[in-house]
Amino acid sequence: IKMSEDSGKKLTMVTCSAPVNIAVIKYWGKRDEELILPINSSLSVTLHQDQLKTTTTVACSRSFQEDRIWLNGKEEDITQPRLQSCLREIRRLARKRRSDGEADVDTAGLSHKVHICSVNNFPTAAGLASSAAGYACLVYTLSRVMGVEGELSEVSRQGSGSACRSMYGGFVQWIMGQQGDGKDSLAQQVEPETHWPELRVLVLVVSAERKPVGSTSGMQTSVETSSLLKHRADSVVPARMKEMIEAVHKRDFTAFAELTMKDSNQFHATCLDTYPPIFYLNDVSRRVINLVHRYNHHYRETKVAYTFDAGPNAVIYTLQQNVEEFVQVVKHLFPPETNGGQFLKGVPVAPTTLSEELKQAIGMEPMVKGISYIISTKAGPGPRVVEDPSEHLLGSDGLPKESA
Numbered sequence: 001i002k003m004s005e006d007s008g009k010k011l012t013m014v015t016c017s018a019p020v021n022i023a024v025i026k027y028w029g030k031r032d033e034e035l036i037l038p039i040n041s042s043l044s045v046t047l048h049q050d051q052l053k054t055t056t057t058v059a060c061s062r063s064f065q066e067d068r069i070w071l072n073g074k075e076e077d078i079t080q081p082r083l084q085s086c087l088r089e090i091r092r093l094a095r096k097r098r099s100d101g102e103a104d105v106d107t108a109g110l111s112h113k114v115h116i117c118s119v120n121n122f123p124t125a126a127g128l129a130s131s132a133a134g135y136a137c138l139v140y141t142l143s144r145v146m147g148v149e150g151e152l153s154e155v156s157r158q159g160s161g162s163a164c165r166s167m168y169g170g171f172v173q174w175i176m177g178q179q180g181d182g183k184d185s186l187a188q189q190v191e192p193e194t195h196w197p198e199l200r201v202l203v204l205v206v207s208a209e210r211k212p213v214g215s216t217s218g219m220q221t222s223v224e225t226s227s228l229l230k231h232r233a234d235s236v237v238p239a240r241m242k243e244m245i246e247a248v249h250k251r252d253f254t255a256f257a258e259l260t261m262k263d264s265n266q267f268h269a270t271c272l273d274t275y276p277p278i279f280y281l282n283d284v285s286r287r288v289i290n291l292v293h294r295y296n297h298h299y300r301e302t303k304v305a306y307t308f309d310a311g312p313n314a315v316i317y318t319l320q321q322n323v324e325e326f327v328q329v330v331k332h333l334f335p336p337e338t339n340g341g342q343f344l345k346g347v348p349v350a351p352t353t354l355s356e357e358l359k360q361a362i363g364m365e366p367m368v369k370g371i372s373y374i375i376s377t378k379a380g381p382g383p384r385v386v387e388d389p390s391e392h393l394l395g396s397d398g399l400p401k402e403s404a
């Protein structure tokens with residue numbers, strides 16, 4: 001926390017970062033649009049912030065005229081309902097703490113306006129869901145500025161459903177809850193990121209031309225029109241959640257991988273069952289699905305799993321011992337156009353050679369330019385405070401620094 005004197009006015013500033021998460025049991029469909037209450041529970045892996053994160057600085061000062069927000073260098077509309085929900089809820093919790101006489105609550109943020117500045121360390125154009133990391137980071141940073149502690153997933157959930165799972169590291173479930181007020185619709189850590197160090201994640205960034213239907217409106221249409229979605233939420237997900245938690249506890253990769261692929265496929269089936277139908281997968285996505293099944297079949301073992309969200313990018317889960325070969329397979333089938341050295345970002349993966357036997361077994365023709373790059377990562381921790389003041393995204397004038 002930084003207190004600086006700016007023309008005689010106190011400025012309180014906090015910077016935090018928060019992770020992206022990728023669901024293995026998908027959230028799709030709300031029972032309450034306003035509070036963002038889901039029709040089924042879900043489970044995700046929090047990805048490491050070294051590769052994918054949002055960083056947010058919140059400043060508050062008596063001199064600020066109004067609440068303002070800048071996202072990736074551009075000022076955005078703060079009156080947006082979901083931003084307002086998060087601001088209102090954190091301020092309410094801060095007021096409650098103060099009236100409960102708890103601790104030395106920094107009351108500054110209560111009466112003062114805030115300036116918020118947020119950036120991603122990955123290109124927005126990559127089409128990676130940034131709303132989860134974004135809202136998790138916003139809520140976490142606001143809570144630190146205003147001296148709020150404790151359960152915060154209930155607040156970040158109201159920014160974006162999937163954001164509640166980014167409040168924890170490792171393996172996280174979002175329990176759907178039963179209550180109408182959403183007080184029991186919370187995220188909970190199933191296992192920390194240290195639980196399964198061999199688990200690796202590859203994000204295959206697919207070169208897409210068009211922006212697909214957003215998840216908020218997509219799932220709304222699905223709830224209204226898909227009977228498959230209702231069946232999924234009522235009869236499939238509850239048992240799957242139990243099995244998935246069990247697989248994670250036991251580090252049973254086969255069970256984890258098969259459930260992950262089946263759940264991704266069922267989610268995309270509900271999209272097709274939506275009327276009019278929604279298509280998130282493209283030709284490249286389907287080639288990746290085929291490739292994974294052929295690879296696993298060749299070894300008569302489930303070594304690799306895929307999952308897809310509301311876009312064509314594939315997220316691959318595998319174990320350490322298979323990463324080198326599988327990345328080589330991807331490079332072989334999706335040869336980078338130019339600049340091969342830039343194709344793999346993140347945790348380094350050594351090149352290897354593929355046996356003719358494996359290439360034969362996969363039996364697919366290479367397709368140029370299908371995948372623009374791979375982000376190699378793993379499970380990681382939840383949100384954190386960034387202590388180094390030079391990392392603040394806002395200057396002492398409360399405005400974004402040049403770089404933000």
Ligand code: DP6
Pocket residue numbers: 022023025026027028036042129131159160161162163215216217308309310
């Ligand atoms: C396919 O959390 O983006 O990624 O709650 O409307 O903001 P809103 O939707 P959002 O939906 C994520 C959908 C998903 C599956 C998942 O992350 O569980």
